[in-house]
Amino acid sequence: MSFSPLIRQLIDAFRVLPGVGQKTAQRMALQLLERDRSGGQRLAQALTAAMEGVGYCHSCRSLSEEEVCHICSDVRRDEALLCVVQGPVDVFAVEQTGYRGQYFVLKGHLSPLDGLGPEHIGIPELITRINKGNFTEVILATNPTVEGEATAHYIAQVLADKDLSISRLAHGMPLGGELEMVDGGTLSHAFAGRRPIVF
Amino acid sequence: MSFSPLIRQLIDAFRVLPGVGQKTAQRMALQLLERDRSGGQRLAQALTAAMEGVGYCHSCRSLSEEEVCHICSDVRRDEALLCVVQGPVDVFAVEQTGYRGQYFVLKGHLSPLDGLGPEHIGIPELITRINKGNFTEVILATNPTVEGEATAHYIAQVLADKDLSISRLAHGMPLGGELEMVDGGTLSHAFAGRRPIVF
Numbered sequence: 177m178s179f180s181p182l183i184r185q186l187i188d189a190f191r192v193l194p195g196v197g198q199k200t201a202q203r204m205a206l207q208l209l210e211r212d213r214s215g216g217q218r219l220a221q222a223l224t225a226a227m228e229g230v231g232y233c234h235s236c237r238s239l240s241e242e243e244v245c246h247i248c249s250d251v252r253r254d255e256a257l258l259c260v261v262q263g264p265v266d267v268f269a270v271e272q273t274g275y276r277g278q279y280f281v282l283k284g285h286l287s288p289l290d291g292l293g294p295e296h297i298g299i300p301e302l303i304t305r306i307n308k309g310n311f312t313e314v315i316l317a318t319n320p321t322v323e324g325e326a327t328a329h330y331i332a333q334v335l336a337d338k339d340l341s342i343s344r345l346a347h348g349m350p351l352g353g354e355l356e357m358v359d360g361g362t363l364s365h366a367f368a369g370r371r372p373i374v375f
Numbered sequence: 376m377s378f379s380p381l382i383r384q385l386i387d388a389f390r391v392l393p394g395v396g397q398k399t400a401q402r403m404a405l406q407l408l409e410r411d412r413s414g415g416q417r418l419a420q421a422l423t424a425a426m427e428g429v430g431y432c433h434s435c436r437s438l439s440e441e442e443v444c445h446i447c448s449d450v451r452r453d454e455a456l457l458c459v460v461q462g463p464v465d466v467f468a469v470e471q472t473g474y475r476g477q478y479f480v481l482k483g484h485l486s487p488l489d490g491l492g493p494e495h496i497g498i499p500e501l502i503t504r505i506n507k508g509n510f511t512e513v514i515l516a517t518n519p520t521v522e523g524e525a526t527a528h529y530i531a532q533v534l535a536d537k538d539l540s541i542s543r544l545a546h547g548m549p550l551g552g553e554l555e556m557v558d559g560g561t562l563s564h565a566f567a568g569r570r571p572i573v574f
Binding site: 178179180181182183185186188189190192193194195200202203204205206207208209210212213215216217218219220221222223224225226227229230239240241242245246263264265268 | 418
């Protein structure tokens with residue numbers, strides 16, 4: 177015994193979403209069918225519109241509906257600062273800090289075991305962008321994971337001969353964290369990077 | 376700073392799904408846009424097809440694309456047994472037990488505080504169905520919650536004057552459960568309903 181074909185198709189289709197298994201997909205499909213058909217219709221329309229309409233910004237390579245995204249086309253932003261991130265979602269995270277420079281979005285991180293070298297994640301395009309621009313500082317904001325660190329290290333080496341200040345985000349205690357809950361590696365970084373209290 | 380309009384719309388649309396908040400919706404939207412546009416298109420098509428094509432079975436009132444669902448139209452099923460459940464998803468759960476009788480699907484449970492009386496959850500239609508059929512037993516398989524029990528109790532009272540055997544699913548220890556983890560109410564039921572071991 178199984179669901180009818182259209183319901184089964186819908187359940188299967190929901191499983192493309194991250195973190196959605198059989199049971200969750202089933203719950204999503206039945207909830208929409210039983211309670212919120214207009215919400216389901218809206219979701220279908222939004223999906224079609226976004227999948228067809230959203231491309232990549234020619235300048236920073238983040239997701240955008242325009243040729244050049246609204247960050248890159250904003251003339252009030254600092255043209256001397258470039259922040260390099262691993263994916264479009266990181267742009268939205270960094271924006272929340274108040275950063276008002278330029279961005280460059282890689283396609284993930286270097287992963288030689290998966291066959292992902294510099295040219296697959298867009299490092300040549302990053303170099304081109306830096307050569308064309310007037311940057312004085314490049315902030316490597318890849319994730320603080322082994323792969324993210326390796327990617328940042330590689331980019332720093334490639335850029336070493338240029339007249340640029342290259343920086344990496346600080347490691348340390350997260351705000352609101354508790355000492356006993358923080359892992360040893362982070363705590364070592366927090367100790368090494370300790371700051372004098374200034375009155 | 377925010378996402379571009381199409382991406383924002385998609386994120387908002389994902390929030391109709393059960394258990395999906397802002398962060399999860401964001402992750403779903405960006406994952407599809409970055410990694411799986413064809414999966415996103417398929418999901419949109421499946422949603423449209425299901426929202427428009429799936430209706431309710433005229434006989435058991437479960438979700439179905441046909442006027443009469445494939446369970447109700449199956450002549451090999453026992454016509455003397457009727458299982459009453461709270462929603463379409465319960466039909467699929469009960470089918471896994473090997474039950475091969477008929478179904479009737481209520482629209483949830485009685486909830487006087489929310490203004491949901493017998494006529495809102497389909498109890499008059501259930502009575503009509505029972506009067507028309509040749510049932511000898513009605514199994515009340517509403518959920519073992521306070522609301523589900525109240526609904527079962529109400530239906531049992533309404534059907535009391537009919538020549539029908541009315542039953543309710545057994546309560547007891549779940550298979551694979553541990554005694555110390557089972558709540559007191561369930562354990563009381565399991566003691567009261569204990570069975571002699573037959574050799």
